[in-house]
């Protein structure tokens with residue numbers, strides 16, 4: 001049975017990745033052991049970490065100024081780990097959505113936070129580019145893709161201070177100059193792997209300026225020294241991410257994925273715009289290519305629409321519980337056919353009800 005998985009996270013992964021990672025749980029690399037049974041300090045696992053690190057650097061075109069870490073605690077832990085390691089006094093943040101808002105809340109526990117732009121009073125439907133980053137801040141924090149409301153930063157500001165970016169929901173989805181960032185973090189369960197692992201990419205020379213003691217697990221430098229195995233890491237999620245990274249390269253890397261993601265997003269936004277029954281509330285230039293949100297113009301049709309898509313094996317289309325409406329998450333691994341299928345359903349719904 002074909003299921004069209006529009007879940008926001010955990011979410012769709014490449015079929016072949018899921019298959020291979022399932023096999024590894026039964027018999028890892030023909031060893032007779034399960035991936036879940038091997039030591040995280042075994043040669044086999046060290047090779048996996050090494051391979052995943054190598055692939056991330058090659059895919060993102062990063063040199064050895066950057067360290068790659070595979071940590072636990074989700075992107076949520078990064079909300080406090082970032083200020084723990086980088087904030088002496090004051091940092092600047094963009095308030096572009098629910099997750100950005102949470103990041104700000106945590107940072108305020110460590111020092112002063114200057115919010116350079118907040119989209120809150122416009123329900124986060126757009127992201128300004130009209131703000132100034134003071135250069136005496138410890139760092140600048142932004143969220144590249146706002147998973148819940150469905151906005152995406154298309155351009156990043158230039159500044160001499162480190163740019164820290166939460167890329168949880170659009171990492172590996174497009175080409176960017178990744179060297180412009182001081183630190184990138186992304187929880188794995190949106191576009192890469194299973195939950196319980198967070199990729200952190202950090203430019204080593206921005207670390208070590210902090211004047212306070214950092215608990216070991218919260219200290220990026222200690223994780224770098226220990227090659228992500230300070231303690232027992234999420235072996236399964238790291239292995240699965242390595243498989244996804246290979247898949248990304250086999251697909252043609254970020255330039256292919258970017259084109260494909262743009263194509264999927266354009267098809268869907270075009271349908272929402274021309275369909276009489278639906279609307280998207282995001283400013284054109286900030287529409288996300290990963291999370292497409294839309295609403296029924298007439299709420300009383302909700303029951304009928306829900307009945308229709310649920311019957312067709314579409315899952316995960318409900319909007320976030322804070323927002324309502326609908327959200328189609330169309331990450332890297334979501335096939336074009338699933339987008340086309342959803343569009344057919346929307347067209348049929350329009351024919352029947354408008």
Ligand SMILES: *Cc1c(COP(=O)(O)O)cnc(C)c1O
Nearest residue numbers: 074075076099147166168169187
């Ligand atoms: C999902 C998400 C998070 C939270 O990730 P957890 O792994 O659940 O902590 C943070 N930021 C963004 C942009 C997200 O999409």
